[in-house]
Amino acid sequence: GAVVSQHPSWVICKSGTSVKIECRSLDFQATTMFWYRQFPKQSLMLMATSNEGSKATYEQGVEKDKFLINHASLTLSTLTVTSAHPEDSSFYICSASIAEHTQYFGPGTRLTVL
């Protein structure tokens, strides 16, 4: 149980375009979902926390207009990278939590911006 999926697993896009990444909890309803960014050989950096039906809470230094988060249901959150640039290339990982404290992570999405 507690499976989280992400789609796509890898996306390559041109600079200036927008990319949407989906995060789904497959077998549970997640009260809260989180979006992280990971650079090669580095730790995960929390970008934002989202609760279903409300606006996401962004971490300091994360541009909310660039990284749009929508948490439309208890099983789906989306991250849209708007007007992507090469410096946005990274590994984006989502996680979902239920009441028991534990976060369950998706497999990650690798974004490459040319």
Place this chain on the structure above:
Amino acid sequence: AQSVAQPEDQVNVAEGNPLTVKCTYSVSGNPYLFWYVQYPNRGLQFLLKYITGDNLVKGSYGFEAEFNKSQTSFHLKKPSALVSDSALYFCAVRDQAGTALIFGKGTTLSVSS
């Protein structure tokens, strides 16, 4: 502010030997502590957590961790390492009031045959 330190970038052990991956934390109040493992180009897999109760926590794949409040540590251990344990290990903490996890920088475990 919450923080997690993993002092070792890499830990090398021979297969069959015990392994320890170190983690210390700083948090106000009682901590919730977690260990996750990440294989190349994959997401994180949950190994174990300490919320309350017994200081020795047993988790997946034979791993265990000991919560030491006086030393503010939560070291990950396994009695006998396997080559397949080679991966990147992350320690994480959150306080009782928060929801987000704060991760350490990660420790690469390399188990040689």
